[in-house]
Amino acid sequence: MDRIERFLEDKLNPLYRAHYALWVYWWPLWRKLYSGRAIRQLWNRYRLIREGQCVLDYGCGTGEFTIPAARIVGSKGKVYALDCLPRQLRVVETKASKEGLDNVEVTLSDLETGLPDESVDVVWMCDVFHEVRQKRAVLVELRRVLKKDGVLAIYDDMKERVLNYTDGLFSLNGKQGNLLWFVKTSGYQRYEEDSNHPVAQIR
Numbered sequence: 725m726d727r728i729e730r731f732l733e734d735k736l737n738p739l740y741r742a743h744y745a746l747w748v749y750w751w752p753l754w755r756k757l758y759s760g761r762a763i764r765q766l767w768n769r770y771r772l773i774r775e776g777q778c779v780l781d782y783g784c785g786t787g788e789f790t791i792p793a794a795r796i797v798g799s800k801g802k803v804y805a806l807d808c809l810p811r812q813l814r815v816v817e818t819k820a821s822k823e824g825l826d827n828v829e830v831t832l833s834d835l836e837t838g839l840p841d842e843s844v845d846v847v848w849m850c851d852v853f854h855e856v857r858q859k860r861a862v863l864v865e866l867r868r869v870l871k872k873d874g875v876l877a878i879y880d881d882m883k884e885r886v887l888n889y890t891d892g893l894f895s896l897n898g899k900q901g902n903l904l905w906f907v908k909t910s911g912y913q914r915y916e917e918d919s920n921h922p923v924a925q926i927r
């Protein structure tokens with residue numbers, strides 16, 4: 725597991741790059757046919773993404789969540805799609821333009837978002853956390869850009885590690901399967917919908 729993690733964290737590794745070059749072809753299909761719908765149902769169930777919000781899709785890949793998020797937030801909202809690979813961002817731009825969505829902006833980065841302090845309502849990070857090399861530094865940056873009552877939503881297999889890394893920066897606010905969502909430590913606020921999974925039992 726550690727070796728796989730190191731491989732995924734090593735962005736300069738030519739194998740990693742080759743893997744992601746091919747990835748743009750099969751991943752959208754995987755999301756479309758298999759996992760994307762179920763994950764978006766979680767958004768609806770917990771009202772994670774709402775009209776008019778500013779959303780940062782951190783590690784957006786080919787935009788499988790950027791585009792649905794842009795539809796939900798609508799013309800009064802904004803979605804920043806950030807990824808460290810330019811190829812994925814080009815796919816996102818093409819999709820957004822085909823759909824006539826002018827509320828999507830792409831950012832090439834592996835850490836800094838370039839966004840002002842406390843400007844984002846929701847940071848969405850799906851299947852990315854385990855690949856991030858500077859995990860704590862990224863979380864500090866995400867904390868900076870999140871509004872006081874903003875939500876950091878992380879979908880990842882590596883739930884225990886996510887809890888370790890977020891400790892002190894964010895408070896766990898809810899959990900469902902691989903989805904964990906947090907608020908900044910100073911603005912704790914519970915989501916009551918997930919009453920089957922009280923936070924006290926998760927920790």
Ligand SMILES: C[S@@+](CC[C@H](N)C(=O)[O-])C[C@H]1O[C@@H](n2cnc3c(N)ncnc32)[C@H](O)[C@@H]1O
Pocket residue numbers: 744755782783784785786787788789806807808809812833834835849850851852855856857858
């Ligand atoms: C498995 S894909 C998930 C893509 C998308 N979130 C989804 O769920 O469909 C992981 C993505 O995270 C990006 N990524 C990995 N480490 C990153 C980092 N430090 N900063 C920004 N993006 C990163 C990769 O380039 C890749 O596009």
